[in-house]
Amino acid sequence: MSEKVVVTGGAGFIGHVFIKHLIENTKFEIISIDRLDYSGNLNRISDMMQNYDADTQSRVKIIHHDLKAEINNLVQSQIGDVKHIFHIAASSHVDRAIEDPMTFVQDNVVATCNLLNYARQINDLETFVYFSTDEVFGPALGGVKFKEWDRYNSTNPYSASKAGGEELAIAFHNTYDVPVIITHCMNVFGERQHPEKFIPNTVWKALNNEKIIIHADSTKSSPGSRHYVHVDDVADAVLFIINNKEKLKEIPDDQYGAKCKKINIASSFEMNNLEVAESISKYLGLVIDYELVDFHSTRPGHDLRYALDDSLIASMGWKPSKSTQEGLEQVTKWYSENQEWLKF
Ligand SMILES: NC(=O)c1ccc[n+]([C@@H]2O[C@H](COP(=O)([O-])OP(=O)(O)OC[C@H]3O[C@@H](n4cnc5c(N)ncnc54)[C@H](O)[C@@H]3O)[C@@H](O)[C@H]2O)c1
CATH class of the missing domain: 3.40.50.720 (NAD(P)-binding Rossmann-like Domain)
Structure with a gap:
């Protein structure tokens, strides 16, 4: 057994x-x-x-x-x-x-x-x-x-x-x-993430020509970023x-x-929210409409940047197999072919 x-x-x-x-x-x-x-x-x-x-x-x-x-x-x-x-x-x-x-x-x-x-x-x-x-x-x-x-x-x-x-x-x-x-x-x-999350939501908005809201700092010039x-x-x-x-x-x-x-x-691949949206638009071959908003000062509770040190898991011999760009290209293609997973 x-x-x-x-x-x-x-x-x-x-x-x-x-x-x-x-x-x-x-x-x-x-x-x-x-x-x-x-x-x-x-x-x-x-x-x-x-x-x-x-x-x-x-x-x-x-x-x-x-x-x-x-x-x-x-x-x-x-x-x-x-x-x-x-x-x-x-x-x-x-x-x-x-x-x-x-x-x-x-x-x-x-x-x-x-x-x-x-x-x-x-x-x-x-x-x-x-x-x-x-x-x-x-x-x-x-x-x-x-x-x-x-x-x-x-x-x-x-x-x-x-x-x-x-x-x-x-x-x-x-x-x-x-x-x-x-x-x-x-x-x-990745695939089948809840459509309210940033990446599937951005793919949906890009495909449907809706404005993409990019969270940024109080000057609306520096988008938030994530690894x-x-x-x-x-x-x-x-x-x-x-x-x-x-x-x-x-x-x-x-x-x-x-x-x-x-x-x-963790991974060493950091991208800001605008880079993510622009990459998605590139992979879809579409022009996107977007706006940088000062979400973090007006809605306390959201953080502009997160980051972790991955040296411990790296010292054990593990590292991610693909970069964010590679993964993002694959995932964008998957969502555009499986659009039922973008609806909620
Ligand atoms: N998605 C991310 O970027 C991320 C990053 C770091 C950590 N995490 C952690 O990863 C985990 C999974 O995240 P996810 O993005 O897959 O979330 P998700 O919302 O897609 O999945 C969560 C699942 O937990 C189930 N669930 C919630 N409360 C429950 C309860 N009381 N009893 C039984 N089932 C319950 C839900 O039905 C759902 O199927 C969470 O612990 C989250 O904190 C997520």
Whole structure:
């Protein structure tokens, strides 16, 4: 019998690509736990799996469960023995967090605690990956790149709730010996991302000749920027980390004596919002209409720049397989051929 792993948020953007990566690179049976909210979409999994044979498809089991509720005996019996848990589910849209912070506390802190409470009862659990974000560190101004154990500085309730879940995971590692690894990931892009996110939304607007709003600084001259990692590379990095636990153990404890391992998943490819929009217009062969807006002063809670230091994962021997430009070209083409994924 194959070993089992749990992927929370498997019907979401990153989760469904991670499931694909596990299908193609492991023999695991994969159990996805998802509540299927506005951003979770079972079509992602079925669309992604349509070309696999029936045996391969049977390796993926979907459990419909909202992690705000405890993982009760019934759900536990549906899951069975598990080797690794990848906790990817979260509410993740910053604007929604600013409108409704409590939902984010429920989904990202309470839900994480429910999953950790379940994890601490599993005798032979080898790994609990908590999938966190660069946003816990807040704005990376003046060219700074944050290292794994740098201080948090949440600018909005989304990042605070992710930092809260992260601290709980560390506490469960220290208190109950849950085998936690924290990953901080930069901005992810790829196929079947929710259409409200910047890249699919920009492709849609370019195709439909709508004005593209570019977030910029208060002078409206300097667009915000991000380091982008393609979702295939993110999935590869997470699997690389659990396959290289020995290398991870060799990393010295952080300077304050924390035992838990944190690792940044990042790329050196930084693009500003206008460069992203102009690249998309180039790949589509269309002229775009855009406007730089001072979003950050008028709507506090949004950060102009995020950046992570990726030297730790690089020292373990991992780097992204494609540049943002290569990935962006591929993804733009995919969205223009699969426009049903641009509508919401
Ligand atoms: N997208 C990015 O650029 C990025 C960058 C860094 C970190 N992250 C993190 O990656 C993870 C996934 O992000 P995504 O972009 O795939 O988001 P997504 O919104 O596409 O997917 C999230 C999934 O989690 C599920 N979910 C949310 N709350 C749940 C709950 N209470 N119980 C069960 N399922 C629940 C949703 O139904 C959805 O399927 C999140 O933890 C996010 O914080 C994302």
